[in-house]
Amino acid sequence: MKKTILAAATLAAINIFAQQKDSLQVKDVDEVVLTASRKKENIKEIPSSVTIVNQKQIQSQLTVNSDISNILQYTVPSLATSSGTTTNSGQTLRGRQVLVLIDGIPQSTPLRNGARDIRSIDPSVIERIEVIKGATSIYGNGSDGGIINYITRKSTGNKKISGISQVGITGQPYGGTLGFRASQLLSGKITKDFDYVASFAYERTGYLKDANGDNLSPTYSTAKMNNYNGMLKLGYNFNENNRIEASYIGYASKSDLNLGLKTGKYGLIPTIGEGLGKGLETTPQGTPRNHNLKVSYDNKKLWQGTSLNVNLYMQDFRTVYGYSDTFFNGGQSNVISKKYGARANFDTQLWNAQNSQGEIIYGIDILNDQTVQKLEDGRYWTPDMNMTNIAPFMLMKIDLFKKLILKGGLRYENIKVKVGDFNTLSSIKNDGTFTQSIFVKGGDLEYNALVGNIGFRYNINPEINIFGSFSQAYSINELGRILRTSTSDTINNLETKPIIVNNYELGATGQITRWLNYEITSYVSTSKLGATFVQSADRSLTIQRAPEVVYGVEGFLHFSPVKWISFGGSYSWMEGITSPKDDGDYSTKINNSRISAPKILAYIQARPIGNLSVGLDMLHMFGQDRFQPNAKGLFTYGEGAVPEYTVFNFKSSYEVDKNWKVSLGIENLFNRLYQPAIAWWAARDSDFANALGMRGTFMIEYKF
Incomplete structure (x- = not known):
């Protein structure tokens, strides 16, 4: 089976690939990555596929849509x-759940995956986004498909105060759609070291x-919705080798939408908002709090050849x-989650000869997740879950020889979860019957x-x-959902085993000419016990625990033939199979x-005159018809x-002078009427909703 899968992935890898680049410059070969090894290193030293969404790309996409999940769908090929x-x-990375971080602080809630972690920060404070694709245990629980790490802005330059002010409006060619956003960033040095x-x-x-002018569901x-984001970061350099930094990042979103729900018919009539919502007084949905506190200490020379990084953090979500x-x-x-964590990283230079270097990174991570x-x-x-x-x-x-990089590592996971006693909720099945509440004894x-990793990178030329x-990767994913649907009176009788994912990756990257960059990657990930939502006979959702294999290919091409224009694109394809009876029969698809x-991203970016930049992005989703409806002509969930x-x-910007810039972006430029993928694969009337129609964003920016 594995040989067949590897062969399929290799054969598919001859397709043309691409990854979106908003920059007019050729990809910077000296780009620095922090997340892959928990230290700064050149991207050419990493033995796996990494996507970096830089600040220029983020700001360009912000002109079109400020939702970070939307920005990522246009910049990360293998992200749904x-x-x-x-x-x-449903916004998985390489077919598996992703761990979201902000400056290394985990935002995901794998004990009860609430699917609100990607949209947990405003893009205006992000310096870059580092996406590590494929299972990895480097940051612990929850990274089955990889990591998305939002790296926030830092102070640059020697001025006492500098800043960026932005104001903008959004709107559609229909009444009541006007929106507003404003942001202010200040940075500088109070003293030489502060x-x-x-x-x-x-x-x-x-x-x-939507494109017809009807309210979305x-x-x-x-x-x-009101979205707020605040950040304060203070740093002090004791000397050239010692630095301490403290930061706070807070995010909140609350909706006061008061629309009635007009449920449609799957595949035929979209679900829309209509009239005024009536009946129950409800709490505004959204994320009313996401507080992140972090204190870090860096010592570049703890002793000869050894540096130290210590992080203490807290998240309240x-x-x-x-x-x-x-x-x-x-x-x-x-979903309420509090995390308290500490990380200690030691980095020791083992040797540093003319033609070879060796180093070892070691330490310990401690995390408490409630x-x-x-x-x-x-x-x-769900019950209270307290994980240490x-x-x-x-x-x-x-x-070796500045060409061959070898990496290998081990991590020992020691996890304990205290589960409180609780009563399951009495739920209503789709046929109108009840499941009775039962008492579940905790424990x-x-x-x-x-778990480990090993890899190589050979920079031939x-x-x-x-x-x-x-x-x-090692994760305890959706433990809460398993417990909340319990039919047993004790947790010891439930299937709560963790997910261990093995990820295999092979790829190539390079710069063929001064103006052409490429990357091609194939991968296979396996797990003896995965976790997938499936629909039971009464149409309620349960979690299927079964062996799984996911495999795919992805890549990018980036052209910059002349200084004033660049273009390119990306392609990603994947497949997933499972053996529900654990009998070696992998004929069932995830x-x-x-x-x-499969997804294609394509773009063209041009600067026809010195101060004017214009661009066009395209997202093409291929059709996906992998399952047959049942005898009644209905699809099950997923x-x-x-x-x-x-x-x-469409996106454009004009630099009036060195301080002022105006930008105009148009999302869904041709006002296409369509439904996002989740509207179709969910196969439920209530989820069958249209996507956003044409919407414009106009922004003014002032730098000082």
Whole structure:
């Protein structure tokens, strides 16, 4: 089976690939990455595929849409498309769940995956986004498909104060759609050794409408929403080798949308918002708080040849979902999570000869994650889950002849979860019957595993660099959902084993001429016990635990033939299979909630005159028809056929002078009427909703 999969991935790898680049310059070969090894290193030293979304790309995409999940769908080839709502459900990376970080602080809630982690920060404070693709355990629990790390802005330059002010409006060619956003970034040095960054951003969205002018579905809508983001970062250099930094980042989003829900018919009539919402008083849905505190200390010369980095952090997160009547007496649920963590990184230079270098990175991670899902009236939907994770790790790197880089590492996961006693909710099945509430006795769960990675990168010449790796991820994903649907009176009788993912990757990258860059990657990831949402006979959702294999290819081409124009694109394709009976029969496909359709991203960016930049982005999703409907002609959840669609975005900016710039972006330039992928694969009337129609954004920026 593995040989067949590897052969399929290799054969598919002869396709043409691309990755979007908004810069007019050839890809910077000296680009620095922090996330892959928890230290700064050149991207040419990393033995795996990494996507860096730089600040220029982020600002360019911000002109079109400020939603970070939308920005990522246009810049990361193997990331599934955005739902266009507050949830990133289905937005997997290489067919698996992704771990989201802000400056290394985990934002994801794998104990109860609430799918609100990607949309947890305003893009105005992000310096770059580092996406590590493929399973990795470098940051612990939850990175089955990889890592998305938002690296926030830092102070640059020697001025006491400098800043960027932005104001903008958004709107559609329909009434009530006007929105507004403003942000202010300040940075500088108070003294020679004391620097700071301060930022605040606010956005108010209007009504959001499809290409026909109808209100989008109010379920998890980003319409009529207030978004806030604040950041304060203070740093002090004791001397050239010692630095301490403290930061706070806060994000909040709350919707006051009051639209009634007009449920459509799957595949025929879209669900829309209509009239005024009536009935129950509800809590505004959104993420009312996401607080992140971090203190870091760096010592570049702890002793001869050894540096030290220590991070202490805390995250306090709460997200609120819309009203649901799927359980007795109905209500709104919250996912509430608090994390406390510490990381200690030692980096020791083993040797540094003329033709080779060796170093070892080692340390320990400590994380306490307290997560629960509760209703607004206090009822528990999941029990209190208190996880403590202590993980020592070691990574060795050898650089031979400035061409061959070898890396290998080990991490020992020691996880304990205390689960409280609780009563399951009495829920209403689709046939109108009830499942009775039962008392579940809590207890202690313990998990231990040794996971590792090994990889190589051979930089033969500028035209071709070959890389390959094997890496593992270890996660306890959706423990809360497994517990909340319990039919047993004790947790020891439930299937709560963790997910261990083995990821194999082989690729090549290089610069063929001064104006052409490329990368091509094939991958296979396996797990003896995965986790996928499937629909039971009564159409309720359960989690299927079964062996899985996901494989695919991706890559990019980037052309910059002359200084004033660049163009290129990316391609990604994947497939996933499973053996539900664990009998070696992998003829069953993993459903479309995880395996997204092939995706092409293409772009052209030009500077026809010195101060004017114009560009056009294209996203093309291929059709995906991998399952058959049942005897009644209905698809089950995750198996709906997804039709293809193509969307174009326009973006432009004009630099009035060195301080002032104006920008204009148009999302869905040709006002295409279509539905996002989740509307089709979910195969439910309530989820069948149209995507956003044409919307424009006009922004003014002042730098000082």
